Structure formats: structure tokens, C-alpha cells
Amino acid sequence: MTEDSAAAAPGFVAARQWLDRRRQDAGLRPYVVYVAAALIFGLFAVILRHDGFLTASNLLNIGRQAAPIAVMAAGMTFALAAAEIDLSIGSTTALSSLVAAEVVGEYGFVAGAAAALAVGAGIGAANGLITVKVRIPSFLVTLGTLGIVSGIARNMNNLQSLPIRNDTFLAVFGAGSLGPVSSLLLWTVVVGLLGHLVLHQLRWGRHVLSVGADRNAAAALGINTARIRVTALMTSAAAASFAGVLLAGRLAIGRHDLGENLLLTVIAAVVIGGTNLFGGRASVAGAVAGSVVMAMLNNGLILMGLRVADQLIARGVIIILAVALSMREQKER
């Protein structure tokens, strides 16, 4: 480019420099999810225009679907950032919904939510300590706790759902709203923002990323890598518990299978959002956006009239594609 045209278009030059820098640093990968969200939204808005995709109630429905996925995804981002994975989040969500339902009836809404979060933190601590102390990869440990926790959830109320009648709980974590903003949306934004700040502005967030990128190098600089890995797994489990609270609030019940099938959806949301499945790169904002993508896809597949079985197949294909794309990009770097 000549000097003249550079002077004529300083904004263009600045934009190009910014783009170049991005490409060299993290690549354009972090932005893919937002483009994907816009494209999918546009696509469905056109092809499903007669099927009610754009109606206010359907968009609200997508938001409600996305909320627990986004909360779980924000937590899972920290596990993946630390180069761990938490496969037990789905059953943790389910058990937490039951615990919340059980406790809220006796001790009120704060205690209900707190008990659920404590259950999550406990499961996460167990996952983390076994991973670190017994030196078993977290995908195996959490595969084991997945079974244990869902067994406990099934035993807890004999496969029956437990109704929640505490109005405050239902308003705060479910159908309520603050002004025009529904409480589910509000919680999603709060969790997403909190996660983003923790990842970028707190020492712990940077240490999680360091441990995930190169555990030995982080250890050589004196970082307590065991502590970081345990707390990262506690974060993903606690977030899963909070998602259980939100599901319980939305459906006004606790049940042994609430959120149990969300694991793959959450992993896809996180990976689409730009987090590396094997540690060292993470984006909470991307994970939240990825959750919206997954919720839109779910919704679109239903509106297209796919049967449940075909939805399962389509979702599986989408997840594998998303992960494959993200891995290919990873190898290129």
C-alpha cells in the first residue's frame, strides 16, 4: 500500500493492523462463534419464518434453553482451560436440582441454592482430589463420578420429581424477572461476566490457563498445579450445580435427570466458543455464545419437525463437526 492511500484511510490501516495482530496471536478463532451465531440465526429466520422461529415467545424459549447450558459451559471452560475435563456435570446438575428442591421446602430459597452449590463444590473437590492424588486422568475419574452421582440422584427420591412451591425460589431462579429482563437471562449474564472477569482479571484465572498450557512449566515457576487443577474442577461442578438450581427454578421441580443429557451439548458449546479441548486456550464469553448457538440449533431442529431420534442424530453430527473443526484449527497453530 502506498503512503498516500494509507494517509487517506487511517481507519482502514488501523483495522488491518489490528486484524493482523489478532491473527498472529490467537488467530481469528475467538470470533468464529459470534459469526456462527449470526449466520445460524439468519438462516433459521429465513427457512423457519413460517414455523414461528422469530416469534417473541420462541426467542424467549431459546434464551431459557440456553441459560443452564451457558452456566454449565462457563464452568466447563475452566476445567478445559486447566487441561482437565468434567464429564460428571450432567449428573451433578440433576442431583443439585433434587437437593435444591429438598432443602428449599424446609429452609428457604437461599439455603436451597447454597446446598446445591455445596453439593457441586463437594463433587468437584472429589473429582479434583482423585485426579491429582491418585493420578488418574480426570476424564476417567469424572466418568466414574458421573455414574455414582446419577445413581445417588436416582435413589434420592425414587425416580419421582420433587415439586418446589417456594415462590421466592421460583421467581429468583425461574420465571421471575427484574423489570423487563427475565431472571434466567440475568443469571446467565451474571455468571458469564463473572467467569470472564475471573479468567482475565484474577491471578487464579491466569494460573488455570498456564497450568493447562504447560503444566511442567507452570510448576517450574512455583505455581501449585495440583491446587489449580482441583479448584478448576470445583468450578465446573459448582457451575453445573447452579445450572441445576436454574432448571429447578424454571420447571418448579427437582428430578433425577434434569440436565443429565446436556454434557455433550455443553462440551460442543465450549469448544465452538473457542476453548481448546486440551487446555491452554479459553473463552468464557465464547462459551456463552456457543451455548446460544446450541440452543438455537436445538430449537431449529425441533421447529423443522425432526423426530427426537433424528434430533439426536443431527445433534451428534453437529457436535463432532464442531469439535473436528476446532481441532483442525488447533493443529494448524
Add this chain to the structure above:
Amino acid sequence: MTAVATDDRAALEVSGLSKSFRAVRALDDVAIDLRYGRVTALLGDNGAGKSTLVKCISGIYAPDSGVVRVNGVERSIPSPEAARSLGIETVHQTLAVIDPLDVVENLFLNREHTRGGRLGARLGVLDKKRMRAESSEILGRLDIRIPSLRRSMSALSGGQRQAVAIGRAAAWGQQIVLLDEPAAALGVEQAARVLDLIRSLRDAGVAVLLITHNMDRVTEVCDRAVVLRQGRKTADVDVGAVTKDDLVAYITGARSGGLA
């Protein structure tokens, strides 16, 4: 960097250091002294035990036996954090920098400044502005030029990455800096920059240990040379008193030198 007086005091004295990995005796009764304002070369063939020695001093490996004195005081170094708090900083052969973090974050990793008072310190709220300012200062003092401090390490050249790793060691290792083949992967010009960095550390009074395979670098910047062969020390000499051929002979085991 608070300049330590360039006297001849021993910063680090290691004696009787042994370390085995199952059947492999990686270090066998090794002794080495590092002095303030001096650069000591640690030489030896691949597998001689050089990196193992560095890892024992920097708290990564627990030696089987041996005594480590820092400033004349016997110390145990059970962890990398313990080494760092004794003023020992290390640039390891393979563990130099964290790729996805930026330059500032790498310089301050596990030594972050926080803001927001005591609560901020407990939460670990990063004071990015302060760390950025101090990073420019650290890099400026060492004449390390990096295009942008907010660049992630993966976007930098090998020389720049190594310079950041050495800059970090220089910033925190006010007494003792251990460098395990810091220029091995670098081109001629970048390797020369690393040598300049080592000189400025030495001039600031830091005790430097330099592992290298390049005899020219030894004669250029090192004051003393310690040679390992199959875990044993085969030479401990003043660089000024020997030739490059002598050093090579010590490394290959053709001769030994300067041992009591």
C-alpha cells in the same frame, strides 16, 4: 534489580550432590560454586547430568544427597517456589515460557502485582497497568526489544521468547540465575543478544550459571567452567587458564582438570 556488589563471595555452594533415576546415576557427588558477578559455565555431553543439576538446585528434583548453601547458609530447596524465594531464578531448557500468555503475564507469572488493597490481594485482582509499566522498565533495562507487550508468546520469534524468559529470570533472580542452554535454538544474531544479556546480569552482580555446548560462548563470557561427564565432575577450572581444546578434552573424558 538491586545491584549486588561484584565481590567474589560465593552465592551458591553445592557439594556432594547425587541423584539417581532408577539405575541411572545422573549426578554422582558433584560440587559446584557460583560467585556474585561471575559467570560459571556448566559443560558436558548430552546426558552428562547438567539439566538434572539445574533441576536439583531449582527445586524440581529432590536430590538423593548433597548440601546446598545460599549466601553461606545451608538450605533445603523442596520446591520451585522455595528456590525462587531464595532468589534463584531458572530458565529451563524446555520449560521457558507459557505460550498463550502475553509478555507481561509471562514476566510476572506467579509474581503478579495485585490491586484493591488486602481484599484485592486475597482475590488476586491483577494490577495490569503496574505490571505493564514495570515490564517495559525491565525489558528496557536489559535492552530487550519486543514489538508489543500484549503479544502472546506464540506470536514471538524464538529469540524474543528466550529473551523474555531471561528477562524474567533477571527481574526476579537478583542473586542467582541458572540458564540451561538459553541460546541453543537461536540464530547467530539472537544468540549474541543472549550473551549481551548474560553480561549485563554479570555486571549487575548476579551469579550466573550457563549451560552451553558452544565453546566460543564459554571463552567469551564465562569466568569459570565446570565439566560433567556421566554424572561426575571431571573439571573445575578458570576459563582464562585453559584452551578450548582443553575444555573439549574434559567433556569427552580424554582428560580431567583442576580437581583437588
